[in-house]
Amino acid sequence: MIFLSLFITFFKIGLFGFGGGYGMLSLIQHETVETHHWLSTAEFTDIVAISQMTPGPIGINSATYCGYTAIQNAGYGSGMAVLGSATATFALVLPSLILMILISKMFMKYMNTPLVQSVFTGLRPAVVGLLAAATLLLCNEENFSTPKENPWQFFISCALLIATAVGTGYLKINPIRMICYAGIAGLLLLY
Amino acid sequence: MNIYWESFKTFFKIGIFTLGGGYAMIPLIEEEVVNKHRWVEKEEMLDLIAIAQSCPGVFAINIAIFIGYKLRQERGAIATALGTALPSFLIILAIAIFFKQFEDNRIVAAIFRGIRPAVVALIAVPTFRLGQRAKLNKFTIWIPVVCALLIWALGVSPIYIIIAAGLAGYIYGRLNKANQI
Numbered sequence: 001m002i003f004l005s006l007f008i009t010f011f012k013i014g015l016f017g018f019g020g021g022y023g024m025l026s027l028i029q030h031e032t033v034e035t036h037h038w039l040s041t042a043e044f045t046d047i048v049a050i051s052q053m054t055p056g057p058i059g060i061n062s063a064t065y066c067g068y069t070a071i072q073n074a075g076y077g078s079g080m081a082v083l084g085s086a087t088a089t090f091a092l093v094l095p096s097l098i099l100m101i102l103i104s105k106m107f108m109k110y111m112n113t114p115l116v117q118s119v120f121t122g123l124r125p126a127v128v129g130l131l132a133a134a135t136l137l138l139c140n141e142e143n144f145s146t147p148k149e150n151p152w153q154f155f156i157s158c159a160l161l162i163a164t165a166v167g168t169g170y171l172k173i174n175p176i177r178m179i180c181y182a183g184i185a186g187l188l189l190l191y
Numbered sequence: 192m193n194i195y196w197e198s199f200k201t202f203f204k205i206g207i208f209t210l211g212g213g214y215a216m217i218p219l220i221e222e223e224v225v226n227k228h229r230w231v232e233k234e235e236m237l238d239l240i241a242i243a244q245s246c247p248g249v250f251a252i253n254i255a256i257f258i259g260y261k262l263r264q265e266r267g268a269i270a271t272a273l274g275t276a277l278p279s280f281l282i283i284l285a286i287a288i289f290f291k292q293f294e295d296n297r298i299v300a301a302i303f304r305g306i307r308p309a310v311v312a313l314i315a316v317p318t319f320r321l322g323q324r325a326k327l328n329k330f331t332i333w334i335p336v337v338c339a340l341l342i343w344a345l346g347v348s349p350i351y352i353i354i355a356a357g358l359a360g361y362i363y364g365r366l367n368k369a370n371q372i
Contacts, residue, residue: 012350014247014248014249015247015248016247016349016350016353016354017247017248017249018245018246018247018353019321020244020250021249021250022314022317022318022321024249025314026342026349027349027350030342030348030349034346035348042303042307045306045307045310045311046290046303046306046307048310048313048314049303049306049307049309049310050283050286050290052310052313054279054282054283054286055206055207055208055278055279055282056206056278056279056280056282056283057249057250057251057252057279059248059249059252060249060252060276060279060280060283061279061283064279064280064283064284064287065283065286065287068284068287068288069287069291072291078288081287082284085280085283085284085287086280089276089280092248092249093248093249093252093272093276095247095248096246096247096248096249096252096253096256096272097256097268097269097272099246099247099248100243100246100253100256100257100260100268101256101260101265101268103242103246103257104257104260104261108242111242111245114364114368115361115364115365115368117364118360118361118363118364118365118367119357119360119361119364120245120360121360121363121364122356122357122358122359122360122361122363123353123356123357123360124325125325125327125331125334125335125338125356126334126335126338126352126353126355126356127321127325128318128321128322128325128327128334128335128338129334129335129336129337129338129339129342129352130338130339130342130349130352130353131314131317131318131321132318132335132336132338132339132343133338133339133340133341133342133343133349134314135311135314135315135318136339136343137342137343138307138310138311138314139311142307143307143308143310143311144307144308153304156305157304157307157308158308160305160308160309160312161308161309161311161312161315162312163309163312164308164309164312164313165312165315165316168312168313168316169316169319175313178309178313179306179309179310179313181309182305182306182308182309183302183303183305183306184302184305185305186301186302186303186304186305186306187298187301187302187305189305190301190304190305191297191298191301
């Protein structure tokens with residue numbers, strides 16, 4: 001049953017994932033963390049970090065990772081877990097395969113009509129909201145700790161958040177390099 | 192050489208070198224698909240990119256499917272989609288298998304405690320950039336704010352937000368059209 005539910009979940013993500021990798025983040029998070037509890041917020045954040053540092057689209061990366069961990073957490077062995085990865089990834093790609101072939105076959109000429117364009121005009125501001133929600137949902141105690149529980153980690157976490165925002169937003173430092181710096185800071189300050 | 196193998200190999204290569212998300216790979220795709228293999232013309236490529244960007248799903252996969260389908264219909268599309276997805280699938284699978292063993296390691300745990308807040312910033316920054324690109328003004332700025340609050344505070348599924356936003360855009364487009372006539 002968990003295979004079926006993996007398939008349905010990632011099919012939905014593939015079908016409604018508008019706005020590129022970042023737009024998809026919110027959906028992946030809602031489905032895998034909030035709805036199915038296949039991942040914790042911390043694990044989801046780790047996948048985003050790993051996706052930034054390895055090649056490949058974040059959608060594929062999280063499908064592969066989720067498929068593996070969800071099956072393993074359900075108590076199956078590694079062989080079945082690899083099958084779970086394949087199921088989730090296939091399910092994510094399937095809507096694209098169907099849609100793109102349909103468009104190639106018959107709808108190519110309709111794609112640039114004003115009416116279709118107005119649908120995308122409606123989607124664009126919503127995708128901004130989706131990404132904002134994903135950001136807000138990641139600001140929790142799993143990622144930052146709390147001032148009460150561990151004030152030192154909370155303080156360092158906030159400092160790293162600001163430093164990374166300034167570093168990538170204004171100073172145009174490469175995100176991968178920024179992740180490495182944050183990792184080193186974590187090792188030195190939060191060990 | 193067999194065209195299936197050739198296109199699979201090309202997109203496998205594109206899949207390996209896509210560091211930092213879909214848009215970074217556009218120049219690479221153009222180089223391989225337009226200049227080197229001449230599978231599509233430059234103008235057609237621009238159209239394909241525009242359509243693939245506005246469609247749901249993974250951008251890189253969408254482009255790969257378009258080109259695969261153009262070359263050899265359904266089977267060509269499967270070959271190119273597989274080629275694009277396989278590198279990340281294998282890399283992440285390896286990480287999933289090994290990361291599980293190091294998760295509880297104290298050093299790895301400390302490193303990731305530092306990385307997590309940084310990741311939050313890494314998706315906060317593009318939120319603002321995306322907002323600029325969406326040309327939000329004082330009449331539309333409430334849309335993303337309300338959407339974000341619905342998801343974050345009330346736990347509404349992003350899927351409903353997307354359906355509602357698409358419908359709203361469609362209705363707005365129709366009304367505009369009616370007004371012009």
